[in-house]
Amino acid sequence: MANIGTWRSITQVGTYEPFDLQVARGQIQGHSIVTVSGYNSDVDSAAYEMITPVGDLAYPAAALQMTVSSSSANDTSAGTGARTVLITGLNADYSVVSESVTLNGQTAVTTTNSFLRINNMLVTTAGTGLSNAGAIYIGSGTVTSGVPATVYNLISIGFNTTTSSQYTIPADYTGYLVTARIGLAQDAGTTLITARTRFIGTNGIAITGPLIVTNNGISTIDFPYPIALAEKTRIQGEAIGGADNNEAAGFFEIVLIKNFMTN
Numbered sequence: 001m002a003n004i005g006t007w008r009s010i011t012q013v014g015t016y017e018p019f020d021l022q023v024a025r026g027q028i029q030g031h032s033i034v035t036v037s038g039y040n041s042d043v044d045s046a047a048y049e050m051i052t053p054v055g056d057l058a059y060p061a062a063a064l065q066m067t068v069s070s071s072s073a074n075d076t077s078a079g080t081g082a083r084t085v086l087i088t089g090l091n092a093d094y095s096v097v098s099e100s101v102t103l104n105g106q107t108a109v110t111t112t113n114s115f116l117r118i119n120n121m122l123v124t125t126a127g128t129g130l131s132n133a134g135a136i137y138i139g140s141g142t143v144t145s146g147v148p149a150t151v152y153n154l155i156s157i158g159f160n161t162t163t164s165s166q167y168t169i170p171a172d173y174t175g176y177l178v179t180a181r182i183g184l185a186q187d188a189g190t191t192l193i194t195a196r197t198r199f200i201g202t203n204g205i206a207i208t209g210p211l212i213v214t215n216n217g218i219s220t221i222d223f224p225y226p227i228a229l230a231e232k233t234r235i236q237g238e239a240i241g242g243a244d245n246n247e248a249a250g251f252f253e254i255v256l257i258k259n260f261m262t263n
Helices: 019-024
Strands: 031-043 064-070 082-090 096-102 109-115 117-126 136-144 147-155 166-168 173-186 193-200 206-214 217-229 234-241 246-258
Touching (some): 064 082, 064 147, 082 136, 096 109, 117 136, 117 147, 117 166, 173 234, 193 246, 206 217, 234 246
Antiparallel strands (some): 031 246, 064 109, 136 147, 166 234, 173 217, 193 206
């Protein structure tokens, strides 16, 4: 059998390779890329709400075991929908922790790990439907038809991954926000929609970052000098409409760099 190597993404003459490509390929020690996308199909005018499928998400005050469940009975270990889900989040120390959960339809499955934040959920195996048949929730409290009383994150039907515009920087890392993109739209009307990025530290203070106003459009902000986000900082996208029934999509790209430790 022939040896399998790694292709080198460099010019044929010389040895240059773009730094960002090297980071994406995992070739730069202590560096990694985080991409976060969110969507909210019903942004109203009463108050700012997070760009997630269910609006504002809850955040527990302390790490706890959570439950994972689906709104569809087809999302189960031998079902046609999603079968297993990889949960990635942070524990009580804000260190990264992940866990694979085998689904049991609308019946709640309790995680082994305790989570303080849920950064991502990803369907890793599925049946003939190739995706989750129902919305998959992670939360706490009484579960009714697959929906927990308190929702910490979710995967919308058919998406196979979370679409929540939020992320918390792990301990011992600094996050550098390099790109933010917001898309805002309304089916009818000409009222303005406002979107903002907020940075929330462990002191509970929410600092407003980039702010965009439009009535239908997409705005992209590339930061020549990336915004540094300290460990344990939460970043989230929010929007509010001048009238009800708007749509919003939010996208962040963050470079995580492990803090350099010296003796």
